[in-house]
């Protein structure tokens with residue numbers, strides 16, 4: 001089947017999609033957007049988090065057909081040209097990236113958190129990111145990155 005969707009503001013089309021195919025597969029393998037990672041394919045790790053109609057979802061759990069006619073925003077769509085989004089910049093500056101597998105999902109989840117909550121507390125950050133697993137960092141640098149992202153966002157307002 002053919003799936004028509006808007007990805008990062010552009011109308012896109014994927015052909016020969018089979019009914020059980022995930023949105024994650026379509027994004028990575030058919031539309032050339034490898035930013036969203038496939039770590040578990042079971043909705044456990046959050047590495048595939050994207051916005052679907054402005055709500056963060058695990059793209060591995062969304063059937064491609066469910067995205068028909070809808071808007072998807074991936075980690076690639078957060079930057080403006082060569083300028084990283086403040087959340088992306090904060091992850092780099094805080095040293096919150098090691099292997100990087102969890103990073104795209106964490107960045108989308110953090111992006112969603114700081115736009116909803118300008119000054120998240122540590123428990124609020126932990127709760128918001130509870131669905132995003134990281135095997136490398138021990139999470140402290142990630143917490144630093146989220147705090148920095150929230151500060152930067154406040155400064156930019």
Ligand code: FES
Nearest residue numbers: 041043045046060
């Ligand atoms: S790859 Fe989707 S939640 Fe792990």
Ligand code: FES
Nearest residue numbers: 099102134135136
């Ligand atoms: S940086 Fe490796 S899983 Fe998070």
